[in-house]
Amino acid sequence: MAHERCVRNKLDSTFPEDREAGERTALVWALPLAIASALVVGESASAESDMYGYVGANGLFEMTNVPTDQRFRPADSQARRLAHRVSVKEVEDAVERYAWQFQLHPALLLAVIKAESDFNPTVISRAGAVGLMQLIPETAIRHGVHNLYDTGDNIRGGARHLRYLLDRFNGNVRLAVAAYNAGERRVERYRAIPPYQETRDYVRKVMIYYKEFRGDYQATPGKAVLLAMHHKPLQLEPRPLTLEVRHSRLGAGK
Structure with a gap:
C-alpha cells in the first residue's frame, strides 16, 4: 500500500x-x-x-x-x-507498573490517556496517532513499542515518552504536556506553551484531569482508574484572546 x-x-x-x-x-x-x-x-x-x-x-x-x-x-x-472496550484491570496494572518504572504520578498518565483517547484503545487520529496514549509511528518505534493496540505496550510507550519530555523540560509538567501534543521542538521554539488553541486547550484539559485524578488517588486509590474511565470528558469554554498593545508617546515635532 x-x-x-x-x-x-x-x-x-x-x-x-x-x-x-x-x-x-x-x-x-x-x-x-x-x-x-x-x-x-x-x-x-x-x-x-x-x-x-x-x-x-x-x-x-x-x-x-x-x-x-x-x-x-x-x-x-x-x-x-x-x-471501545478496555478492562479497568488492564489499565490499572499498566498505569501502576509504568508510573513506578518511569517515576511518574499515575494520575498524570491517566490524565493524558483521558485527554488523548478517553480510554479507547483502538482510536486513530487523522495524524496517524494510535491507541490509548495516541502514539505516532515515529514515537512508537523510538520507544520500542511493538503493538500499539495492546494496552500495556501503548501505555509503556506513552509513559516513557512523557518521562523523556519531563526530563527535557526540567520537570515542568505543563511544558511536557504541551510537547506531548505539539512536539518538543515547537515548545523549545517558543520557550513556552505554543500559541495554538488546540495545544492550549489540551494542556488545560490534562491539568484539570491531573488535579482531579490526584484527588481520587488520595481519597480512593483502589477506584481511581475506574473513576477516571467513567469521568465525563471535559468541554472547555473558549477563552477570549488577549492582545497586548504597547503605546509609545512621540516627542514634539516627530
Missing part, C-alpha cells in the same frame, strides 16, 4: 538505527486476522476519523482514512462499539 510505504520510508529516514527493530514489529498498519473483525476506529474527544479497512491475501488487516482501493470498506458501527 502506497501510504504504508510512505510511512515506512519516513521512519527509516528519521530513525535509521531502528529500521531492523521496526521491521520486526507489526506496527500500526498491519494487524492479525484474528482481531480484524473487531478492530476498527472508535471516536473520542481528541481523535476521530472515518476509517476503512480490508483483509488482504496475506491475512493482514489494512486500514486507511483515504481509501484508494475498491476493496476498502467503511468500519462497521457494531464493531466500533465492541472495539
Whole structure:
C-alpha cells in the first residue's frame, strides 16, 4: 500500500538505527486476522476519523482514512462499539507498573490517556496517532513499542515518552504536556506553551484531569482508574484572546 510505504520510508529516514527493530514489529498498519473483525476506529474527544479497512491475501488487516482501493470498506458501527472496550484491570496494572518504572504520578498518565483517547484503545487520529496514549509511528518505534493496540505496550510507550519530555523540560509538567501534543521542538521554539488553541486547550484539559485524578488517588486509590474511565470528558469554554498593545508617546515635532 502506497501510504504504508510512505510511512515506512519516513521512519527509516528519521530513525535509521531502528529500521531492523521496526521491521520486526507489526506496527500500526498491519494487524492479525484474528482481531480484524473487531478492530476498527472508535471516536473520542481528541481523535476521530472515518476509517476503512480490508483483509488482504496475506491475512493482514489494512486500514486507511483515504481509501484508494475498491476493496476498502467503511468500519462497521457494531464493531466500533465492541472495539471501545478496555478492562479497568488492564489499565490499572499498566498505569501502576509504568508510573513506578518511569517515576511518574499515575494520575498524570491517566490524565493524558483521558485527554488523548478517553480510554479507547483502538482510536486513530487523522495524524496517524494510535491507541490509548495516541502514539505516532515515529514515537512508537523510538520507544520500542511493538503493538500499539495492546494496552500495556501503548501505555509503556506513552509513559516513557512523557518521562523523556519531563526530563527535557526540567520537570515542568505543563511544558511536557504541551510537547506531548505539539512536539518538543515547537515548545523549545517558543520557550513556552505554543500559541495554538488546540495545544492550549489540551494542556488545560490534562491539568484539570491531573488535579482531579490526584484527588481520587488520595481519597480512593483502589477506584481511581475506574473513576477516571467513567469521568465525563471535559468541554472547555473558549477563552477570549488577549492582545497586548504597547503605546509609545512621540516627542514634539516627530
